[in-house]
Structure formats: C-alpha cells, structure tokens
Amino acid sequence: MSIAALQQTGDAVRRGPGRPRDEDLEEQILTGALALIDEGEPVTVRRLVERSGVSRAAIYRRWPSMTTLVAAALDVGRTVPPDIALDDGDLRDAVMGTLVGGRSVSAAGYSEERFRQRIRLAMGDRELQTAYWASHVSRRRVPLERAIAHGIERGILRPELDPTTCCDLLAGVVYYQLVVRGEEMSDPLVWRRCQDAFDIAWRGMLADRG
C-alpha cells in the first residue's frame, strides 16, 4: 500500500461522525473570509480563526498564503464557462454568447457588490491581483480564446490575429462600464452599448472576403 493510500485510509478511519469533512472545512474558511471581505475588514489569519472557528493549522494546510485564500474566496460561486460548440452554427453568435455572462454579473453566481470588492482589493494589492488573474480570470477566458483560435483556423477570422488580444478588446468593454463609468450591467442601455462595441470589434476581426 502506498503512503498516499495509507494516509487516505487513516483519514477515513480518523474521521468520526463529529469530524467535519475536508470540503466542509474549506467551505467554512471561505465563507468566513467572504464575510470579512463583505464587511470591508482585512482578512488576517487571526480574524479568520475567530470568524470561522477553524484552526490556524487547518487554514495554512489548505492555503499557503492569505493572498491565495482571498483569491479563492473572491471566486466562490464562479465557474469556468463551458467550451463553445465549434462545429455547428454561427461562430459569431457562439462568441457573443460567452460574453453574455458579462451581462448580468449575478447570473454568473456573482453579485455586483462582490465584483466591486474584488477590484477594490486587487487595486490595493498587486500580488492578489496577479494571483487572481493567473488562477481565475485567465482560466475563465480559455473557451473564448479557443473559439477565436478556431475561427482563425477556419479562415473566418484574420490569420494574423492573436486570440489573447481579441479577448482583451472584447472583455475590456464590459470592465470599462463597471470600473470606469460605474454602470450596472443590468441596465439595458449599457448592455446595448456593449453589444455595439462587440460588433465593431468582431468586424475588425473578420477575414477579408476574397
């Protein structure tokens, strides 16, 4: 029996009816962190122990730093969107479909208030910002980048395009509404402006018809 298997067995044996499972602990810690964030309190280990009732060791065992823990907490409820079906239907509609997620932040299991807190914390802490980018935002962009790459391969989009740059252009419009204008994405006029901007970008991405 391998050491890992032994440890697993040990875990199973040690976990009595009163002992919380690993996922429960994790949820308890993240919920505690989110409560602190929502109250505008700094997330420190001390406060988190007080709030969640989980031990210092249990926290550190799961997250090597408060930065990664806060990044994980900020992402609670968000998921990586499913891959875009690339083999049938209109590519434009499929790409725009992924951007609809931006329409209602709450429809993505994410409140607008949580979004604002995320940006606020990120702007105050560059380490958190880049950790959140690497572990969460960049991963959620993958289906969109793949769909654009597929459009390039099929000759629908221009061969010299970089899917990453296209992604920045499309997503930038939504962030501009929320971060700079202070708009709410549930406002139909705001969403209309985003769609018009997506259309301009898409037109700039299309291959010449020859």
Place this chain on the structure above:
Amino acid sequence: MSIAALQQTGDAVRRGPGRPRDEDLEEQILTGALALIDEGEPVTVRRLVERSGVSRAAIYRRWPSMTTLVAAALDVGRTVPPDIALDDGDLRDAVMGTLVGGRSVSAAGYSEERFRQRIRLAMGDRELQTAYWASHVSRRRVPLERAIAHGIERGILRPELDPTTCCDLLAGVVYYQLVVRGEEMSDPLVWRRCQDAFDIAWRGMLADRG
C-alpha cells in the same frame, strides 16, 4: 458697483501679505487630501483640517462634499488633452496619438500608484465613482470623441457608429491591462498588445470602400 465687484474689492483689501491667496488654500487642501489618500487613510474633514492646517469653513466653501473634494484631488496633475488637429494628416494616427496618453500613466502627470488608488476608492464608493466620471474622465474623452465624429462626417468611418461606444472600446483595452491583468503600461509588450487591439477596433470602425 455690483455686489460681486464689492466682494472682490473687499477680498483684495482684506488680503494682506500674510494671508494666503485662494489658489494657495486650494492647493493646500488638495495636497492634504492626496497625502491621506496615498497613506490609505479615509479623507474626513477632521483629518483634513489637521493635515492641511486649513479651516473647516475654507474647505466647505470650496467643496460642498468630501466626494467632490476627493474626486478633485485624484485628478491633480491631469489635464484635458488638447483637441486633435482634424484638417490635416491621417485621422488614424491622430486618434491613436490621443491613446498614447494611456501608455505611460506617469507621462500624463499621474503615477500608476495614484491610478490604482483612484480605482480602489471608486470601487468602494459608487457616488465618488460617478462624480469622478462626470467631472473628469468624461471630459478628458471629448477630443477623442470629436475626432471620431469628424471621421464619420468625412466618410472615413462608418456612418452608423456612435463615437461614445468607440471610445469605450478603445479605452477599455488600456483599463483591462491595468485593472484586470495588473500589468504596467511601461512594459513594451503590454503597450504592443494595446496597439494591436486598437488596430482591430479601428478596422472595425472603418467605412467600406465602395
């Protein structure tokens, strides 16, 4: 003699050599507010009186609320870019020229740290965010919007374009780098990506050649 003229005369008479001029007081207040912002301290009237040595009344006489004062402080050193020369040269180069301001935030008299503080405060206070948008950001966009409108009139750009939407699309790319990716605009690779994105947008804005 009008009341205003009387007041002016009165001011001139009352202002002895030891009495600070209005602009000096204004600068003192804004400098005090910026010092608090840079230290991550909340800007309250009490703190500002302590920090700047200016009276409560002098502060309220100039700014009806702390929100407008903070918005003004965050904009210190920034200016509205000059109008784009529209009658000669290449419109594309002229438009891209206005966006170069985004290349080095510090070149616009604005440190990257100050930018981050601005977004951080705005995300924590929607009232400040919309005040700053209305009194500062939207005003700085005017030359760019005018140049785009001019391009539409001249038939260079598509007639159905909305200059406001185009502006959001172009500026969104720069904000995405700073706010989402956590990049520094002084990085040549980041600036290259922005330029490539501007090119895609511009291509989408161009009128069909018929």
